[in-house]
Amino acid sequence: MQKIYFISGTMCTVDLWQFVFPKLENMLPIHIDITPANSFDEINDLIQSHIEEPATIVGFSLGGFSAMNFAVHHPKKVKRLIIVAANTSGLSDSEIQLRKNTFDFLEKHTYKGISQTRIQQFLHPDNYHNTEIVSIIKKMDADLGKEVLIRQLKATSVRINISEEVLKLNIPILFIAAENDALVNPKKVKEFAYQTRKGKHITIKNSGHMIPLEKHKELASILNLTIN
Template identity: 35%
Template sequence: MTVKIYCLPGTMCDQRLWQACTEHLPENIELIHIAIPVKRNIDEIVTALKQQFPAGKINLVGFSLGGYLASAYALKYPEKINKLLLISNMSYSLPEAELKQRSRTIAYLKTHGYLGIPTKRITALLDVSKQKNYDIINCVREMDTDLGKETLIYQLTVTTQRENLLIKLPKLHFPIQFLIGDNDLLVKINLIEAIATQSPLISLSVLNNTGHMLPLEQPEKCALNIKRFFIE
């Protein structure tokens, strides 16, 4: 029997985020990419996701922004979740510095347009061992280019105001795993470790020599983790 796993991407990511992982999964595991719905706020996005997912419980994966949305969905519809995997995300509110940076970025994009994500920004998301991996760099750039300026403005605008969902996850009654790169500068592993002590259903797996773009940097290990978490 095929095990279906629904996957929410991060900011300016599409189905290519999961492609390398899929190549390392057995045939009985199907990753189903779900694009982030275009709605006015996070709550409306979560409601729209419910309409896209099948009836009954699902296996849900979220990467980065998708991880936050997956957490929001799980908290609003806990009866709809079998297992939840959060990759490169800690379901936390954005720090003040990030809020200010987003505001400046949105204003700049509206005034000056968008020339695409700079290579320097891409490499900053990667572990130092992957910063010259042009397959990864080009994949990130191509996803960004194809999604374009309007998608970036939308995603930055609608998903900036976030509450801290991390502290709410221990009340959920299904397995939750965080899969994090040891050199992910956007995630604070110590906060996840503290939350994991509050529930036996929450676990943390850390991949060494890995930055934020975990499914692209470590597709084989990511696939192995998916298999173990959802199947074994």
């Protein structure tokens, strides 16, 4: 049974994968918690301290960017990347501004948890009122809390564009995007995938950004077919 390493996104815990892990075949999923990190260099150190190389790494959102960034710095330590709902160009201007506003607010006010409006930005409209998914997002946010949110916003909001470096990687990379992702443009992800040396691309329909929660059956099936 091979070890597969999973990295979650901003304000996400291992709970993100709770529907995916039980469906995996012939794999031992190992979650790498990057929430203690204060920079991408520290994230690289955390990943390196957990993996047995060469590793297969599955990264979601920030975790996907972090996985690619790690591979760029340590190409011989990565066998395969599976990137879920993430790109190489960092955050959009609107997302960066939103995070700055959030950070400024948090420094002066009590954090009362992620808002319903913010949650809906991550989801397909069909899931706006999916109480199970919404409760998981709220729980992950509450479990990590204000201190981790501030640390992650500081550490990861300024992301350099690593597109050129990723294009030089000579390892299989599977990009999984959501058709209705409001944060990561699926068309741009597809275009980028075709430029990579060994990249492939899959678009999942009727899903927002939170693919591991919204389309866990499809994601687990893709992982089983890709890795086994």
